[in-house]
Amino acid sequence: MYKLLTPHINSYELLDSGNFEKLERFGDFILARPEPQAVWDKSLSEDIWQKKASAIFRKTKGRDQLSPEERGEWHNLKKMPEKWFMNYIQNDINLKFKLSLSSFKHVGIFPEQAANWQFIEEKLSMMNASGNLQEKPKVLNLFAYTGGASLISKACGADVTHVDAVKQVISWSRENMEASNLTDIRWVVEDALKFVKREVKRGKKYNGIILDPPAYGRGPDGEKWVLEEGINELLKNCLALLDEQNHFFILNLYSMGFSAIIAETIINQNFQEVKKSEMGELVLQDSFNKKLPLGVFYRFSSH
Missing domain, CATH: 2.60.40.1180 (Golgi alpha-mannosidase II)
Structure with missing residues (x-):
């Protein structure tokens, strides 16, 4: 859809x-x-x-x-x-985000992602209420920036692993966690692809995986990331980490001209348990009802 x-x-x-x-x-x-x-x-x-x-x-x-x-x-x-x-207030969730003016025009939050945050809250609430899990849901947030999805997941009772290649951004995320009166997010400064490949070898599983890859980037040791060259391998490894029975998966793509159908094709080829899926565009609407597209998404869940 x-x-x-x-x-x-x-x-x-x-x-x-x-x-x-x-x-x-x-x-x-x-x-x-x-x-x-x-x-x-x-x-x-x-x-x-x-x-x-x-x-x-x-x-x-x-x-x-x-x-x-x-x-x-x-x-x-x-x-x-x-x-x-x-402030971000939604249902019983009350978070605080530190904002600051950066030389890259960013301020520390991507407000269009609130649509995915509500999806995360809904899916984790369903997992917690189902009684199917023996422990807290495990959520992996890759290219996690200042941690909006990590904070939402933690506030919903998940065990959260937050991965980003930039140490300063991890520090910013930690400030957001502390300002929001949350604790115990696992912080990892590492190249996302290296991390997930190692987790696959360890046999790890996650109930929720969130990916927000840039078009281009560098890992902490100079690893080169180019979206169209790396997305297939990254997605295949992430899907290997996803719990087959209780899961949700979110992929955001900000690269202009990159279609969510590409993600759908890769995922359907490598994960046989796709049930409730949807894709489309993240949009903000201004005061004059003009709709501004700010990236495409593909997401699915087991329930």
Whole structure:
């Protein structure tokens, strides 16, 4: 089933989009930053964007093959703190995310992922209620960034392993865990493919696996990651780690032009237990009802 997922977070708003930019509220602050898929016109005038924005990101360098992020700098129009916290409240879950202005235009959270967080909460709640597990559900979060999916999984009672190649990002995730009054997430600074291949050799199994691979990247020891070259091997190893009876699986793909059908084909070829599957686009809708696509997803679960 092809779906458009448009999550809602009280502390976040996409106020406007267009002319290759987006205007967003994160908690108490409004930011303007580049968005290559916002090819339409802005609904608000440039003057209103300038008045509303606490800070605006301007590109200073181009991309290269293994540094695809847009580098630049933030111009503060209003006094902003070095960091601030944004709340995420959903049902009985109450989390806090530290946000900060980075030279890669990111701030520490991808709000469109809230649609997947709600899926994780639903699936873990079903596992916990089923009585089929002898212990806590085990969740593996790969390319885990600042840990939104890790925190949601932990708050739902899972035993969580969080893997990312960047040590500073792991530290950021730990701050989010502590601010959210959670404990005992397992942190792993390692290349994702190396980690899952080792886990397969050890015979490990996980009830939930979340993958958010970039188009390009480097592991902690300089390992090169190129999405189209590595995705087949990575998915095959991840599927070998998935518990056959009680599971959920989420794959996000941010690379422009990369189809979720590719993921569906690889997964169906290598995992015979696919039952409830869905794919589509992660979408944020601005205040003027313009829909901004922010990546494709493929996910499935045993229940």
